[in-house]
Amino acid sequence: MKFQIPIGPQHPALKEPIGLRVMVEGEIIRDADLRLGYNHRGIEKLAEQKTWIQNIYLTERICGICSHSHTTCYVQGVEKLMELQVPRRGLYIRTLVSELERVHSHLLWLGVAGHEAGFDSFFMYTWRDREIVMDILETITGNRVHYGINTIGGVRRDLDELQVKKILDSLDILRKRSEYYKNLGTTEPSFVARLAGVGYLSKEDAIALCAVGPTLRASGVPRDVRKDDPYAVYDEIPFEVCTADTCDVLGRTVVRIKELFQSYNMIEFMLKNLPEGPIAVRAPRRAKPNEVVSRYEAPRGENIHYIKSNGTDKPERLKVRAPTLGNYAATIKMLKNGFIADVPLIFAAIDPCICCAERAVALVDARTGEEKVVPMLALKQLSQKIYGLNARKREVEWPL
């Protein structure tokens, strides 16, 4: 018996709205279809109406988990446009926050994976220890989620000795805890039984479908922007690109746990080799007409910002390619011929951030399922027609 199961836009496995139509035969998935556009926020259009500085805080709000990734990516691009030389201490602090953010994102992901597999104890433990990273981030930046530490030409807050010591102490606890999760996540029989062999994505497919981040690295492709095209201070920091060759969800878990340890080493290195000097330079208000592409390795994969300036204090165009978008095509491939029970795990394994990736709205007729492209003017006229007929009655009498 073949039937279609709707997963989303509202579903307990999904933290954000996305439509997944799964054609199943018994418990086995025969086909899958992804529908985007439920969470479109028009951020790119909004960015064209704000100044360079204001846009930092706008891009920060693209995502709640990799907020620093988006601002850094944006700020790097703008600095290139304005031809600014960021002081090294500023770059170190910026990189420090991005590595801490990676730790927090990966710990969060481990918890989510546990929850999707029905392993709620794992979820509770990892999220408890994630608080430690959140506290570190709060000591550095003053905020837990939207750090607001980047500015054009450097960072906004400096680090002192006391903070460095506190972070190093917390790092020891995190290392110990992560060691425990490494054992638990890769040896607990029922958990491994759910992860191993699920969501297979071969090396060739991963490259052909443009997968990014841990999804790609778990298929045995050592591709990492931090290594391939070093930005900030990644060319000075020793680290390895973590890969796995199992090509499944277990591999993606292993890659993320390995990256945690790499990040701890990098954080320690940066804290111990923090250069002296200023943290920021003064940035001009305008940028010369030019265009730039900025790449950044977010916790979820490669994040790309394209920025075009026209000589004013506002960008002419800001285009964001969030890592989740790069992984969608691979997800469909992974879902096929899997079990219904694996849908949340496979989908969670790309660490989807849906509102990051929403760049368009598709207009679908609810009755016929027909899709169409409608110009803005026609949409406006349609809304005037509908709401003109059902105009709100302004002078309604209060019934009592």
Add this chain to the structure above:
Amino acid sequence: MATLKTFIYLIVYPGLLFLFIYSTFVEWYDRKLYARFQNRMGPTHTGKAGILQPIADFFKLMAKEDITPERADKGLFSALPAFGLAIVSTAMLLLPVWNYSLEKPSFTSFNGDLIVMLYLLSLPTFIFFLAGWSSTNLFSTVGAARVLTMLFGYEVPLFLSVLSPAILAGSWRMAEIAAFYRARPLLILVNLLAFFIALICIQAKLERTPFDIPHAETEIVGGTFTEYSGKKLALFRLMMDVEMVVAAGLLATVFLGGFPANPWIGLVSFILKTLFVIFFLSLIRATTSRIRVDQVVSFSWKYLAPLAVLQLLIVILVKGFIS
């Protein structure tokens, strides 16, 4: 007078009222343990240490809007929760805790009541299947199919492992089995393997992690209970709690030497032993992740069933050795 006594027996103690109070307490105990295993607080707010939380939840659900889907089989859909609760409550009366004498079999304790008990514990599974099937929701249908698929996995090992102590005791009457092991406590150790097999099977029967597959929320939303709300859901939840008490009571009777015939000592021993069994059930729940439905079947037939047969073999050998 006899009528009044039967009435009290059915409604107050050990009937519905006691069952309601004890099963909600057990739910609190399970939730609290589960929460402490996970480094959480668990219920804290209602009553002392949140002990009244399950009762509050029950009454809250009772007051909520009750929706029956348009395309559902309405009669079946509404009757199932009450049926289920009735079945597990009946099973509760069979436990040899109250009102039994070893010499005189009665209508709650007779030769073969172990089989009736297992039968009554199998019925809730079909209730869940029918509940999922009659709500006609896609998620419920998938859940219902999973309920039945799982049944094929764990039912046989459960029967085998519960019957092996009965074979050693040479009786099909729970009171007599318990009395046999109370007289010879060392023989309890012979059935240790069967006890753990039965624990795992009971976990599967109660649909708790790692076997919460029919209502895996991240996969198929509410599974079998997707369309249930309000009073019906409240009854279903109560039914699961009672089922947990009955199943724990069954294991305590068969594997842990049952309960002395004295009503008060019997009650205390019943509470202690069921809580002991439920401690293990919570531990399993906290330390495992949900497995797939095909893994349940292969796991039961690859490991549980052969081990249960091995246990039967051990029991038969020991029986020959004793006699």
